[in-house]
Amino acid sequence: MQNLNKYSEEELVQLLQNKDKPAFVYLYDNYAPALNNIIYRMVEDVSLAEDILQEAFVKIWNNFASYDKSKGRLFTWMLNLTRNLTIDMMRSKGYKKQSKISGDEISVHNLQDHSISITKFDSLGIRKQLAHLKPDQRIIIDMAYFNGYTQDEIAKEIGIPLGTVKTRMRTAILELRKMLQHT
Amino acid sequence: MEANDIILSGILELYATGSASAQEVVLVQKYAAQYPEVAEELAKIEIDMERYANAYAVQPDASVKVKIFARINNEADKVIPFVVGNIKKPAKVIGIPAYWKYAAVAAIFLFLSSLAFNVVQYNNNDVATQKLQQTQKELAVLKDDNKVMESDMSVVQNKYSVPVSLHGLDAAPNAEAKIFYLKNTGEVYIDPSNLPDAPSGKQYQLWGIVDGKPVSGGMILTSKRGDKYRIQKMKTFGHAEAFAVTLESEVGNTSPKGPMFVMGKL
Structure with missing residues (x-):
């Protein structure tokens, strides 16, 4: 198959x-x-x-x-x-x-x-790179992407204003992109 | 809203991670259709997230794939749409005991292994057949060569064979030829391998000197390389005192007209 x-x-x-x-x-x-x-x-x-x-x-x-x-x-x-x-x-x-x-x-x-x-592809290599992601950046990505949280839920869970979720998500993914480029 | 503001706002990231609200989803789709830069940035983020998801990918059990394909191969499944609420224990829907799952996986594995094995064998067989044909061709060529060689050797080794060396004359001092004269039958063979290649339009002709006069022994093939090295049977003279080779026109002459290359006495 x-x-x-x-x-x-x-x-x-x-x-x-x-x-x-x-x-x-x-x-x-x-x-x-x-x-x-x-x-x-x-x-x-x-x-x-x-x-x-x-x-x-x-x-x-x-x-x-x-x-x-x-x-x-x-x-x-x-x-x-x-x-x-x-x-x-x-x-x-x-x-x-x-x-x-x-x-x-x-x-x-x-x-x-x-x-x-x-x-x-080398998922282990990428994971090694991704280990450098700051914890607060990883958390916000994972909550949304892996755990299916809505932005309201994220804001409540982390304790940040709703409007901040967007900008923080963007910063986190830009950081993620940099790391993916190194692999 | 300008394209750049949309990109900087972070709304695309929410969309790509699935945390955007229903309202935002509609907005992002509208912006992406409207601004190519937005669509491009969104695609980039989506690829980032795909790679992120792949980095943490976990291979599901092989039985999942088997079940999915069993279901999509079953046409009936298409007619009845899946309703979430109706399935309380999805694992039990199929109701296949665990050992059957393993048996199915094992059977599929065996089938695929045997398929792969057969494909490999088939390919190997194909290659082997080609090689065999090649070898058979080469062998046929060698056999032909060998036959020629054998017939050559039979002339040389014949106990009645009298070798006569024809030595180079002024026209070609380095030329040599050998005559094998069979005493019992009077047959004449020539080995022309040390004659220079005949120029085009010309051919060597053998002469036997019988009672002081040259008698044609026939044309000697030297133009084709394959033939040049073959010991060739010539005409029978009865008894010749000497042999000579001259270069004549291709059709030959009744009496020698061209230059004499080699000559030897019996």
Whole structure:
């Protein structure tokens, strides 16, 4: 099932609009691990995260026609779809964000994190670079991107005015960009 | 709002990280359509975030992929849209026991391994066939060469074979040729390999001196390199006292007219 072709984003989108399965295999291979982690960060449960990932990809396949490339990149669309699905799922289950994580799940997560991380590029090298990100910058990015907090929630959680969230987010991502360029 | 103000405001970052409000989402999409600089900056931020997400990617269990493809391959699944509220325990929807998941994964793995193995074998086989054909061609060429060599050697080694050296004359002092005269049959062979290449339009002709007169022994092939080194069978003279080679016109002459290259007595 591994798809060895490489597509440009444009080709990929076109193929997926035509329900091309090899392109979908490629999409899965390239984006499922990143989305899996984002779901996991929100639900903090490995098997639940994988169930949601499964739903998300079926939805991506079935609703691909609704992707509009003028509104942003493919991954952003997939991420928003996945995040919304995760939030709905958590609501329906009465999930709370600060749910407990069992020791087992942490160890499973860490195990997978290190042993079968994606080989597309040197994620370890990038992570090393990203370790230099200031904690307050990392927190604001992670809260929004990995944990699905709204800006109101971020403002409350960190204790900063709502208007400051935007500017701080921008500074943090500019810093992030600098670090990504070094890898 | 100017494009630059929009970029500096940080609203694009909120959009890309998914923390923008519904109102802001609409605004960002409007700005991106309106200002190319905004769209460009937004794409950059999106790529930053993609790389960030990839840096922390966690490979899901292989069974997830299997389940997804099982579902999208099933047409019925397309008709019934997924409703979040209806699925309380998504893990149980499929209801496949864990060992079946492992069995499926193992089966797929085995299938793919065997597929890969077959592809490799097929390619190897193809290469091997090509190599074999190449070798067979080379062998055929060598066999032909060998046949020629054998027939040459049979003349040289024949116990009735009398070798006659023809030595270079004024026209070509370094030229040499050898005649093999078979005493029992009277057959005449010539090895012309040390004659210079005949100029175009000309060819060497062998003469046997019989009763003091030159009798044509036929034309000697030297133009084609392959033939030049072959010992060639010439006409039979009966009994010749001597042999000579002259350079004549391609069709040959009834009596020697061109310069004499080599000569030797029996």
